[in-house]
Amino acid sequence: MKIENIILLTCKILLVSIFFVPVTVNAVEVTEQLHGSSYVKNSSQLREEADRQVSLARRELKQGKTDSAVNLLLQALEIYHFTGDIKAQGLVYDLLGKSYVKLGRSKQAENAIRRRLAIARDLKDFRSQIFALNNIGTLLMQKGxxxxxxxxxxxxLNIAREIESLEGQGLSLSNVGLANFRLGNHNQAMELYENALNFRRQARDSLGEANTLNHLGDAYLLVDNYQQTIATYGAALRIAKTISDRSNELRAMDGLITAHSSVKRYDRAFELLERRLSIAKKLNNIREELKSFESYAKLYEQMGQYSTARNFYERAILLAKTLEDSREELLLLDKITRISKR
Incomplete structure (x- = not known):
């Protein structure tokens, strides 16, 4: 066979091989494909694809796969931008905001939520404006x-009152109360929490009611009103257990443990703490297990049982190492150093 024929045959084989090699598509390439002449899907098919990605993202979020969910949401967002679906963009920005919060990426979270707010204003979607504003306020609170x-x-709150949204008024009043509490206006905060509870109960917002009750419990605890503290946290705990709201359940337990130990009701505090640790282990939540061990240590330290307290601090340190949380590890080591001097 002549050399020219061999070269020609080799080129043909290479062309065929390249044609059949599968191409991997990533998020960066989505825009290029959407605008490329080879992309033959119509608007309806594009919308179905974006909707599918959002659905998958929601599933990933439920499973705790937040990074994966963000990638899917960004791809869906590109399609919604291309098709001009403003309403869908708003929903994706809302999910992105919540996802970035979970990942601790506060700047991206605020950016996404502010975009969500802008879209809600353009669409005159007052309900979405209420929740976007509350989310932005919450991020601002986290920054101090x-x-x-x-x-x-x-x-x-003003928007919620204008459209007579019970849910919006309950949420906004509760957050206005929280901001006042952080600013040192404790009595005003308690009045606002009580007012918020009325709206949350009218709206049958059980999760919101448990959250506001926990805020109110914090306020009563600060002013040393232990009777009201225990009653309020107890109410939050009962509601949270009924609706399987683990976050508010654990928070109410923490408040009750602090309140009971403050008046030396150690048996009740240990009983609650045992339940708390059991829930954390059941959820396989290492962070909450760490917090439980630290609470055990504090209780034993308060009772003067320093060797037992040290043991629990050491167990908490092991979990901090597992979480690769060097800051928490140093704080716990400092507490061990402190009690070693007693």
């Missing part, structure tokens, strides 16, 4: 910007 957060919550 209490006054801007308060103004944001008040804006949400």
């Amino acid at each position: 910007d209490f006054n801007p957060a308060l103004q944001t919550f008040i804006e949400a």
Whole structure:
């Protein structure tokens, strides 16, 4: 066979091989494909594809796979931008905001939620404006910007009152109360929490009611009103257990443990703490297990049983190492050093 024929045959084989090699598509390439002439799907098919990605993202979020969910949401967002579906973009920004919060990416979270708010305003979607404003206020609170957060919550409350949204008024009043609490206006905060509870009960918002009750319990605890503290946290705990709201359930338990130990009701505090640890293990939540061990240590330290307290701090340190949380590890080591000097 002549050399020219061999070269020609080799080129043909290479072309065929390249044609059949599968191409992997990533999020960065989505925009290029959407605008490319080879992309033959119509608007309806594009919408179905984006909807499917959002559905998959929701499933990933439920399974705790937040990074994967974000990638799916970003791909869906590209399609919704291309098709001009503003309403769908707003829903995706809402999910992205919540996802970034879970990942601790506060700047991206705030950006996504502010975009969500802008779309809600363009569409005159007042209900979505209420929740977006409350989410922005919450992020501002986490940064310590209490006054801007308060103004944001008040804006949400005014909209909720205008459209007579019971759910929106309950949420916004509760957050206005929280901002006042952080600003040191404790009595005003308690009044706002009580008012918020009325709306949350009218709206049958059990999760919101448990959350506001926990806020109110924090306020009563701060002013040393232990009778009201225990009653309020107890109410939050009962509601949270009924609706399987683990977050508020654990939070109510923490409040009750602190309250009972403050008045030296150690048996009740240990009983609650045992239940708390059991829930954390059942959820396979290492962070909550760590918090339970630290609470055990604090209780034993308060009772003067320093060797037992040290043991629980050491167990908490092991979990901090598992979580690769060096900051928490140092704080726990400092507590061990402190009790070693007693």
